[in-house]
Amino acid sequence: GNESMELGRLGIWYFLDALPARAAADAAKRMEDLGYGTLWIPETLGRHPFAHAAWLLANTSRLNLATGIANIYHREPGISVQGQNTLAEQSGGRFLLGLGVSHKPLVEGVRKLEYGPPVATMRRYLDAMAESMYTARKPETPPPTVIAALGPKMLELAAEKCAGAHPYFTSPEHTRMARERLGPDKWLCVEQKVLLETDPEVARRVARQVAAMYIGLPNYRNNWLRMGLTEGDLEDGGSDAFVDATFAWGDLDAIRARIAAHFDAGASHVCIQPVNPNGAFGDLHWPVLEALAPAA
Numbered sequence: 001g002n003e004s005m006e007l008g009r010l011g012i013w014y015f016l017d018a019l020p021a022r023a024a025a026d027a028a029k030r031m032e033d034l035g036y037g038t039l040w041i042p043e044t045l046g047r048h049p050f051a052h053a054a055w056l057l058a059n060t061s062r063l064n065l066a067t068g069i070a071n072i073y074h075r076e077p078g079i080s081v082q083g084q085n086t087l088a089e090q091s092g093g094r095f096l097l098g099l100g101v102s103h104k105p106l107v108e109g110v111r112k113l114e115y116g117p118p119v120a121t122m123r124r125y126l127d128a129m130a131e132s133m134y135t136a137r138k139p140e141t142p143p144p145t146v147i148a149a150l151g152p153k154m155l156e157l158a159a160e161k162c163a164g165a166h167p168y169f170t171s172p173e174h175t176r177m178a179r180e181r182l183g184p185d186k187w188l189c190v191e192q193k194v195l196l197e198t199d200p201e202v203a204r205r206v207a208r209q210v211a212a213m214y215i216g217l218p219n220y221r222n223n224w225l226r227m228g229l230t231e232g233d234l235e236d237g238g239s240d241a242f243v244d245a246t247f248a249w250g251d252l253d254a255i256r257a258r259i260a261a262h263f264d265a266g267a268s269h270v271c272i273q274p275v276n277p278n279g280a281f282g283d284l285h286w287p288v289l290e291a292l293a294p295a296a
Helices: 021-033 049-058 077-091 104-110 118-131 152-161 172-182 200-211 218-226 240-246 252-264 286-291
Strands: 010-013 038-041 064-067 095-100 145-147 187-196 247-250 269-274
Touching: 021 049, 038 049, 038 187, 038 269, 049 064, 049 077, 077 095, 077 118, 095 118, 118 145, 118 152, 145 152, 152 172, 172 187, 172 252, 187 200, 187 252, 187 286, 200 240, 200 247, 218 240, 240 247, 247 252, 252 269, 252 286, 269 286
Parallel strands: 010 038, 010 269, 038 064, 064 095, 095 145, 187 247, 187 269
Antiparallel strands: none
């Protein structure tokens, strides 16, 4: 079960790739001191998520490290089991493996691998992980796994095979649907982009810059359409309705209200992604993290 690990209600989701390793470790320590329970790091074309997680875990004492997500096409199932157990054991149970099918443009276009049907491919992968051997010293409790899940079928697979699900770039309405599919007891770890900027024009412009790298990806587009947005909402960098549905922007009360809406809809953990109002990708926006800090 999930009782082995306390994710905390609030976590942080962030690309630390622009920070030198030492600065990334310092940032993780600062997040820990602010009382955030879990730091989620991605895998695209930058740092190796298991190697970087090892470094961040070694430089913290309470913070959990989660992959949001590790790409299943980048390693065999047995290798993921090895990485997961190694990190969980080294850190005293502070590692959460988040897995995902990623996106066809990355898997086929960049990595030159064959992209399979998402749900069937993930099911096979999880089954193979369950059958994989691990002969080193094991963590005290079996380490949990969550999967990136947006659609109903992937959410149902998460409920059947995993500790829970990690939806990315969604809305509280999606969270409500996800909780229904997962059932009452599974982790629902929702990512939410937050932007402490009250000027609607500035906030939406910065939000569109962030959305640009995602808006063409079919897995996200299909999900936004399921959420009730239209094809028109996804043109020209995204409509105001798209931005307002998927970003929490405004003052602290507005951001807190959006986080609360996810919890009310059934989220068990919300990992906030701080978007800097100055638009700089590598510039962690500490003011919003400090204001929302659980330890504050």
